Amino acid sequence: MARENPGGVGCIRLWLSLTGELSDQIMAESRPEFSIGLASLLKESAQGRALPPVEHWNPAHCGDIDIRIARDGTWYHLGRPILRHPIVRLFSTILRKEADGYHLVTPVEKLRIKVEDAPFVAVLLRCEGAGLSQRLVFTTNVGDEVELDAAHLLRVVINPNSGEPSPYVHVRGGLEAKLSRAVFYQLVELAETDAHGVLGVKSNGHYFVLGQG
Numbered sequence: 001m002a003r004e005n006p007g008g009v010g011c012i013r014l015w016l017s018l019t020g021e022l023s024d025q026i027m028a029e030s031r032p033e034f035s036i037g038l039a040s041l042l043k044e045s046a047q048g049r050a051l052p053p054v055e056h057w058n059p060a061h062c063g064d065i066d067i068r069i070a071r072d073g074t075w076y077h078l079g080r081p082i083l084r085h086p087i088v089r090l091f092s093t094i095l096r097k098e099a100d101g102y103h104l105v106t107p108v109e110k111l112r113i114k115v116e117d118a119p120f121v122a123v124l125l126r127c128e129g130a131g132l133s134q135r136l137v138f139t140t141n142v143g144d145e146v147e148l149d150a151a152h153l154l155r156v157v158i159n160p161n162s163g164e165p166s167p168y169v170h171v172r173g174g175l176e177a178k179l180s181r182a183v184f185y186q187l188v189e190l191a192e193t194d195a196h197g198v199l200g201v202k203s204n205g206h207y208f209v210l211g212q213g
Contacts, residue, residue: 054096054105055173065104067091067113071178073121073141092142095119097174118168120144120177125186136190136203138169140177146170148203156210165211 068076075082075091082088095113096105102115124139136148146152146169157166167179167187179187191201191210200209 051093051172054094057105057107059105059108059110061103061110061112063111065111065113067104067111069102069113069115069119071117073119073123073178089142092120092144095175117166118176118178120171120175122146122169122177122179122183125183127190132202132205134202134204136187136201138177138179138183140171144171144177146177148201148206148208150204150206154201154208154210158211167210 066078070076075088091104094105096103096110097119101112102119104111104113120140120142122138123141126137126139128135128137138146138148140146148154148169152170154167154169157168158164159166165184167184168176169179171177187201188199188210191199193199194207198209199211200207202208
C-alpha cells in the first residue's frame with residue numbers, strides 16, 4: 001500500500017510551490033536532483049517548450065500526495081485551491097495516468113494524486129474550415145490545444161439514471177478533458193444527424209457520435 005507523503009525532504013519544493021512560496025531560485029534544503037528537475041520543467045513550461053517525456057521516466061514511487069483535481073478542473077492542495085496558474089500548468093505537464101491512478105512524475109520521483117473525474121476541462125471550442133476540411137479544436141483549462149481527430153477521440157458517457165451526457169476528449173497518454181457545458185452545447189450546435197438518426201460532428205475527415213438525434 002502506498003504511503004502518504006505529506007512533506008518529505010524530496011518534496012519540499014513541491015510543497016513550497018503549492019503554498020505560493022516558490023521563487024525561481026532552487027532551494028538548497030530540498031533534494032538537489034528533484035529541485036533542479038522541477039525548476040527546469042517550470043522554466044521550460046513558461047517558455048512554451050515541448051511537453052516533458054513523462055512516458056519515458058521510471059522514477060521510484062514515493063507515495064500519495066494530498067493533491068486533488070476537482071470535477072470542475074480546479075487543483076487543490078490540503079483542501080485549498082492552487083491559485084498560481086504556472087504551477088498548475090507545470091503539474092499538468094508532468095501528470096501521468098497509470099493502472100493505479102494518476103501520478104505527478106519527475107525523472108526522480110513519482111507521487112499519486114486524486115482526480116475526481118477527468119484531469120482537464122475543455123473550456124473553449126474553435127471550428128476551422130467547413131465540410132470535409134472542418135477541424136474542431138478544443139482548448140483546456142491548463143492551456144492545451146486538442147484537435148479532434150483519430151488520435152484524439154471524443155466519447156460521450158450517458159448517466160443511466162438521469163440520462164445526462166458526459167462528453168470527454170482524449171488529450172494525451174490516457175488523459176482526458178471533460179467538455180464544459182458551454183462547450184458541449186456549442187458542439188451540439190455544430191452537429192448533424194446521419195441517415196440512422198445518430199447525432200454527431202465531423203472533424204479531420206472523421207465522424208464523432210454525440211448520441212441519438
